[in-house]
Amino acid sequence: MSDCCPGSKTMDFNDDxxxxxxxxxxxxxxxxxxxxxxxLVSPQAPYFQEKDILLAADCVPFALADFHKDHLKGxxxxxGCPKLDSDQEVYVDKIASLIDDSKINTLTVMIMQVxxxxxxxxxxxxxxxxxxxxxxxxxxxxxxxxGQVLSEEWL
Amino acid sequence: MExxxxxxxxxxxxxxxxxxxxxxxxxxxxxxxxVGSCLVSDVVGIHGLDPQxxxxxxxxxxxxxxxxxxxxxxxxxxxxxxxxxxxYSPAVKNLVDEHVLIKRMLALIPTIADFVENSVTVDKDLxxxxxxxxxxxxxxFHHMKEEDILFKYVDEQSExxxxxxxxxxxxxxxxxxxxxxxxxxxxxxIKEHLHGYRDLLTQHIKKEDEILYPWIERQMSDSxxxxxxxxxxxxxxxxxxxxxxxxxxFIIDLEGKFAKEN
Numbered sequence: 001m002s003d004c005c006p007g008s009k010t011m012d013f014n015d016d017x018x019x020x021x022x023x024x025x026x027x028x029x030x031x032x033x034x035x036x037x038x039x040l041v042s043p044q045a046p047y048f049q050e051k052d053i054l055l056a057a058d059c060v061p062f063a064l065a066d067f068h069k070d071h072l073k074g075x076x077x078x079x080g081c082p083k084l085d086s087d088q089e090v091y092v093d094k095i096a097s098l099i100d101d102s103k104i105n106t107l108t109v110m111i112m113q114v115x116x117x118x119x120x121x122x123x124x125x126x127x128x129x130x131x132x133x134x135x136x137x138x139x140x141x142x143x144x145x146x147g148q149v150l151s152e153e154w155l
Numbered sequence: 156m157e158x159x160x161x162x163x164x165x166x167x168x169x170x171x172x173x174x175x176x177x178x179x180x181x182x183x184x185x186x187x188x189x190v191g192s193c194l195v196s197d198v199v200g201i202h203g204l205d206p207q208x209x210x211x212x213x214x215x216x217x218x219x220x221x222x223x224x225x226x227x228x229x230x231x232x233x234x235x236x237x238x239x240x241x242x243y244s245p246a247v248k249n250l251v252d253e254h255v256l257i258k259r260m261l262a263l264i265p266t267i268a269d270f271v272e273n274s275v276t277v278d279k280d281l282x283x284x285x286x287x288x289x290x291x292x293x294x295x296f297h298h299m300k301e302e303d304i305l306f307k308y309v310d311e312q313s314e315x316x317x318x319x320x321x322x323x324x325x326x327x328x329x330x331x332x333x334x335x336x337x338x339x340x341x342x343x344x345i346k347e348h349l350h351g352y353r354d355l356l357t358q359h360i361k362k363e364d365e366i367l368y369p370w371i372e373r374q375m376s377d378s379x380x381x382x383x384x385x386x387x388x389x390x391x392x393x394x395x396x397x398x399x400x401x402x403x404x405f406i407i408d409l410e411g412k413f414a415k416e417n
Contacts, residue, residue: 052377074378105381136245136384138377154244154380 007083007114013145030068031077038080039090043097050103051076055095055124056110057117063147071110071140082111082119095127099135108138113150125155159220160196167195173219181212194314207231244380246387247368250305253297253399254360259406260288264353266413268346282337282345284405289330289352292402296394298323301363304386308379309371319367322359326352 033047038055041048054075061067080091098104109124111117121139128137141150159167168175178184183198195216199209210229217226243251267285271277302323306316329352336344375383391399 052381074376105385106377108377134245134384134388136377136380153242154248 007112007116011145027068030072030074033076036077036079038078038094039085039087041078041094043094043102045102047076048098048102048104050105052106052108053078053098053104054108054110055080055120057081057112057120059112059117060110060142063112063142063144064149065147071108075108080120080123082123083116088119088123091123092126092130095124096130099128099131099133103133104135106136106138108140110140110142113141113143121155159216161194164195164198167216167220171220174216177212177215177219181208183212243368244372244375244384246380246384247305247372249387249391250297250300251364251368253292254364256399256403256406257293257297257356258360259410260285260293261353261356263406263409263413264349268349270413270416271342271345271349277337277340277342277345279337279340282333285349285409286330286334286337288402288405289326292399293356294323294327294330296398296402300387300390304383304390305368305371308375308383315367315370319359319363322355326355326359329355 033045035041052075054072055078056067056071058079058081061072064071078094080088082088085091095107099107107124107128109121111120124137124139128135137155138152139155140152142148143150164178178198181204199212204212207229210231214226214229217224242248267281271282301319306319309316311317329348332348333345333352336342336348372380
């Protein structure tokens with residue numbers, strides 16, 4: 001892979017000394033719906049009605065160890081990749097429909113700290129602009145290395 | 156240290172004035188506060204200091220209060236520091252934006268007060284139109300969203316919320332006195348209470364923008380942020396778009412009037 005694009009640049013985090021404590025016991029999944037991929041979900045699905053929605057880039061849950069506990073809990077989910085997914089104008093329409101038809105309460109977009117991921121925030125903003133209802137829209141950016149929340153802001 | 160966390164800050168500062176100086180060093184202005192009934196734990200927590208600064212403030216306060224005690228240097232796990240403070244959510248951002256128009260009115264008050272003093276007779280219409288802005292926009296339109304919606308998401312018995320309510324009431328009292336002065340042609344009364352309102356609201360808005368609003372939002376879930384947004388939007392819709400536009404035009408006209416006279 002070329003080193004030019006931060007989204008596909010090869011990085012190895014394996015030599016990090018801080019591996020964290022060994023964990024025991026099973027954690028409960030906070031996923032309360034299926035499907036989750038934005039092309040597959042229906043914006044009118046019952047699990048979206050008047051809910052707080054999390055729109056996550058595909059890579060986010062892998063980077064963030066406590067994704068379920070800290071971010072997914074209490075929210076309904078949709079995922080997508082702004083770099084690889086096709087027909088993203090459908091995404092814009094679906095987000096507008098979530099806001100207008102399912103009357104969602106908030107929309108949080110979680111993306112990785114790579115330039116191409118900003119496309120998902122742009123999709124969310126375009127959907128919000130297209131909707132006639134207004135809702136709070138939040139962007140959360142996750143660091144590639146170490147999986148930390150780098151920023152969290154209302155747009 | 157735990158035993159002073161639940162004491163009133165005024166009592167702690169009275170016991171050890173150095174504590175007031177330490178707080179002031181970190182931009183926490185408790186020493187000159189006339190109320191001073193906030194608990195020490197709230198004073199530190201409410202300002203949203205980063206963990207290292209908070210630990211340092213607590214360390215210095217403990218050293219000041221108990222100079223003979225062997226107080227360990229504060230150690231903070233930097234890996235657990237949370238990301239930068241989030242910005243205002245849309246509903247609270249609207250409240251902050253409304254402060255901007257109110258501050259434009261406050262900026263005109265010294266000029267208006269001088270105008271009243273130097274006029275042969277009190278321009279009652281001018282004073283009452285300013286009062287209408289304060290009552291219709293600052294109080295009814297803006298403060299009511301705070302009192303009826305925003306403050307309901309936190310403990311209304313907390314000291315900082317009680318102080319906000321007291322500020323609103325004190326402001327209303329100043330306005331009543333301005334009206335009384337205008338009715339009686341009492342220039343001194345108008346001037347005194349216009350300035351009183353200006354001083355009060357200047358500090359009040361600063362406290363809200365920099366401390367209160369971020370403190371409230373830190374305690375709210377995303378779900379509550381969304382609910383609050385819809386409630387504030389409904390409150391705005393109930394008065395219509397014309398009301399804020401009318402008051403903005405009033406301020407523009409007032410600024411124009413006094414720009415010409417100066």
